[in-house]
């Protein structure tokens with residue numbers, strides 16, 4: 001059985017975390033005969049949780065853009081070694097809240113770092129590991145900002161505090177990535193109600209999961 005990596009991407013407040021949790025329950029309840037791991041970046045490991053707080057806490061000290069890039073890479077390298085690769089090796093399906101596309105969109109387009117540097121950092125962290133499927137929750141940045149404001153508990157993290165123009169550039173980054181990798185990245189209109197978005201997500205996932213299961217069966221026989 002082959003493990004599979006499914007990533008959930010989008011700007012802050014796009015709704016990906018909620019959809020990931022719903023997908024997780026749906027897959028578990030529907031008995032897809034495959035064990036699952038749900039995880040996230042940054043912060044999918046104990047070490048990663050320390051890095052997450054450095055990355056997301058608003059601080060008086062300004063975090064340099066290249067330092068930010070390297071911290072995301074460090075979180076990812078640890079996450080892949082400790083969580084993702086072992087799960088894939090056991091044939092599990094891994095649902096990951098953010099992965100490499102976030103680095104291209106946020107540090108590349110959002111911060112404006114040179115793409116060569118971003119690519120280098122991603123290559124070093126992943127050693128070439130790529131998602132099998134990426135769901136990109138595309139939401140209007142103003143709507144996403146409103147959702148973040150309305151969210152119970154409120155609060156703004158360091159990246160959210162970078163403002164609307166930053167989120168717009170990041171959205172543009174995801175758009176460019178979706179054009180570049182049309183087979184892997186599937187755009188989901190996240191502007192609709194939660195339930196309507198989930199219907200779309202299931203429509204995308206069902207045929208893929210069936211295909212993966214039949215590929216596994218063919219391998220066994």
Ligand code: T5A
Nearest residue numbers: 012013014015016017018072102103106147151159193194
């Ligand atoms: N980052 C990350 C980088 O810069 N580079 C990288 O390489 C990586 C990996 C991580 C931050 O780090 C950055 C990106 C991020 O800024 P995070 O907390 O993991 O931070 O990411 P966020 O996007 O900030 O997570 P959020 O939880 O804020 O947003 P989600 O997951 O997109 O949205 P969700 O599901 O939590 O929903 C937000 C609110 O909206 C409501 C939900 O109920 C919730 O209240 N909502 C909806 N309301 C109406 N209709 C819908 N369809 C809704 N969907 C959700």
